[in-house]
Amino acid sequence: MTLARSSDIVFARETAMKAMAKIGASAVKRTKFVTAVSEIARNAIIYGGGGAISFRIEGVAPTIRVVAECKDGGPGIADMDLALKDGYTTGSGLGLGLSGARRLVDRFNIVSSSKTGTTVTLESYAR
Amino acid sequence: MNDQTISFATIIQEDFEQILSAWLRNQAIEGVKRTDLVSPRETEAQSRELLAALSRALKTAGIGDDFNFSNPAWDPVREALEQITDSRTQRGVSPTEMFWFIASIKQGIFERLKNTVPDNSNHLIDEVWNATRLINQLALYAIDTFVQKREAIIERQQSEMTEVSAPVVKVWDRIVTVPLLGTLDSFRAQTVMENLLEAIVQREAQVAIIDITGVATVDTMVAQHLLKTAAAVRLMGADCVICGISPKIAQTIVHLGVDLPNVTTRADLQSGLAYAYERIGLRVVAMKD
Numbered sequence: 061m062t063l064a065r066s067s068d069i070v071f072a073r074e075t076a077m078k079a080m081a082k083i084g085a086s087a088v089k090r091t092k093f094v095t096a097v098s099e100i101a102r103n104a105i106i107y108g109g110g111g112a113i114s115f116r117i118e119g120v121a122p123t124i125r126v127v128a129e130c131k132d133g134g135p136g137i138a139d140m141d142l143a144l145k146d147g148y149t150t151g152s153g154l155g156l157g158l159s160g161a162r163r164l165v166d167r168f169n170i171v172s173s174s175k176t177g178t179t180v181t182l183e184s185y186a187r
Numbered sequence: 188m189n190d191q192t193i194s195f196a197t198i199i200q201e202d203f204e205q206i207l208s209a210w211l212r213n214q215a216i217e218g219v220k221r222t223d224l225v226s227p228r229e230t231e232a233q234s235r236e237l238l239a240a241l242s243r244a245l246k247t248a249g250i251g252d253d254f255n256f257s258n259p260a261w262d263p264v265r266e267a268l269e270q271i272t273d274s275r276t277q278r279g280v281s282p283t284e285m286f287w288f289i290a291s292i293k294q295g296i297f298e299r300l301k302n303t304v305p306d307n308s309n310h311l312i313d314e315v316w317n318a319t320r321l322i323n324q325l326a327l328y329a330i331d332t333f334v335q336k337r338e339a340i341i342e343r344q345q346s347e348m349t350e351v352s353a354p355v356v357k358v359w360d361r362i363v364t365v366p367l368l369g370t371l372d373s374f375r376a377q378t379v380m381e382n383l384l385e386a387i388v389q390r391e392a393q394v395a396i397i398d399i400t401g402v403a404t405v406d407t408m409v410a411q412h413l414l415k416t417a418a419a420v421r422l423m424g425a426d427c428v429i430c431g432i433s434p435k436i437a438q439t440i441v442h443l444g445v446d447l448p449n450v451t452t453r454a455d456l457q458s459g460l461a462y463a464y465e466r467i468g469l470r471v472v473a474m475k476d
Contacts, residue, residue: 070370074406091404091435092442098406099443146444154407160443 063101063130063163064110072101072113079115085186093126093184096164099157100130100180106151108132108178121186125166128182144170157185193310195318196245198299199238207231207238209295211356217291219284224287233271238292240267241325250317256324268325272332273355282333289326293318353379355386361393362463368401374411380419387425395420398456400431410445417450426466427451430459 061075064070076097080090097113104111111132118127137143144162149155162168167183199206199219209235214220220230240263248260256265272285280288296318353375355365363386365379385397397416402409411448413429418429432440442445453459464471 065374083234088435088438091439095406095439095443102406103407146236150199154411155444156407156444160407160445163442163444164439 061114062110062112063104063132066102066105069098069101069105073098075115076126076128079128080184080186082112083117083124083126083186085126085184089184089187091181092164093128095162096182096184097128097130099161100128100182103157103180104130104132104134104178108134111177118183123185125183125185130180130182131177132179133177136174136176136178137170138174140170140172193300193303193314195296195300195314196250198296198303199242199245202299203238203242203247206292206295206299207235209298210234210238210292212295213291214288217287219280219287219291221275221278221280221284224278224280233274237264237267237271237325239438240264250321254317254320256321256328265328268328269332272329273336276333276336282330285329285333286326289324289329292325293322296322310455353382355382357386357390357392358396358460359463359467361391361467362396362460363387363390363394364393364396364398364459366398366401369403371402371409371412371414376409376416377423380412380416383416384419387420389425392425394426394428394466396456396459396463397427397429398431398459399429399436400433400456402431402436405436405440407443407445410440410443410447414447414450421449426463426464428453428459430456432458 061071063072073094076094077090080081080093085093086132089130101113104113108144109132111134113128113130116127116129117124142144142148144159145155146159147155158170161182165182167181169181172178211220211231214230214234220227222230225233244261244264248258249255268289275288276282278284297315300311300314300318304392329404336420347370353365355363358364363383365383365386367379371379379432383397386392387395399405399413405413417427417429428445428451432452432454451462453462461471
């Protein structure tokens, strides 16, 4: 689904919530994953100039998981270590979105270049 | 009549009644007449009105290479289309049915062209193309009208939601509360802050309770809005307590790494209210019997 406006973040969160419900995730797991998706989707819109996010379910119990892939067409992240540091921001936020999202999920991957933009992959197990 | 002068425009003008009844028949065949929602008489009146507008517009407006549906010559047709689409879709006719309702004019016109223009005529193909292009345009315009109406409704509902979603309530002398529901985007956060600060002045409140029980997701942006609102409340000399922080939200906030220094928080509204009573020097006691 497309990420262009802030209302798209709401839709991304709802979709993330439904996917987590589908794999029977606990309430805490759901909230954590949805919050991480919210952060990443907002970053794609604010810093990446918009993008797209997709969700899929992978594996079987007990390793069944929801995978979210968020791509933007932005300028990429120049200094990844710095971007993942708590409190660092080039905008006006708290600087915790990226680092916080990484702590909220079971697996976190980020690939960024000035040519292809930034792709963030988030994975969360059911428990 | 020379076959070069026979065009779908002249057909609509000269065989108006035949085209109209063929259209009405086709609406029924395509199953888009929806007599359960719109009476046959009304449908006939609508169809007649649109076809008449079309017939009149075709006298002046070009349909060849110079065809342009936004040309003022098509104004009455667009107007008629908007009215018909509005009237039908409001009663529950679907956009697909609306599309076929309009598109089913074609068959009658094609039939008539077939019978009047000689076989193997390039002219026939040209006229079929002209008619198709125009009528597709009409059908798509009907869909556009439908979408625009829907968007207007959504927009209105959105602003209504913003209005009602931040009511500041006086719960006691010098205590106000604002229950937050749903999504707290920047615009709504701004509204909440303004309403709350305004209420603190008006109600001479000493304590402001922000209840986030109804907020599903507290991400860094929501947290930042809450922190800003709490700071503004404090600047006005009042106390601020954020309550309704569920266990799952609490854990999420901790993992996010959001620090809430100098912000009083409570798990639920009851504890928030208890805190507020304490701050203004009140106590809730059981009645003695």
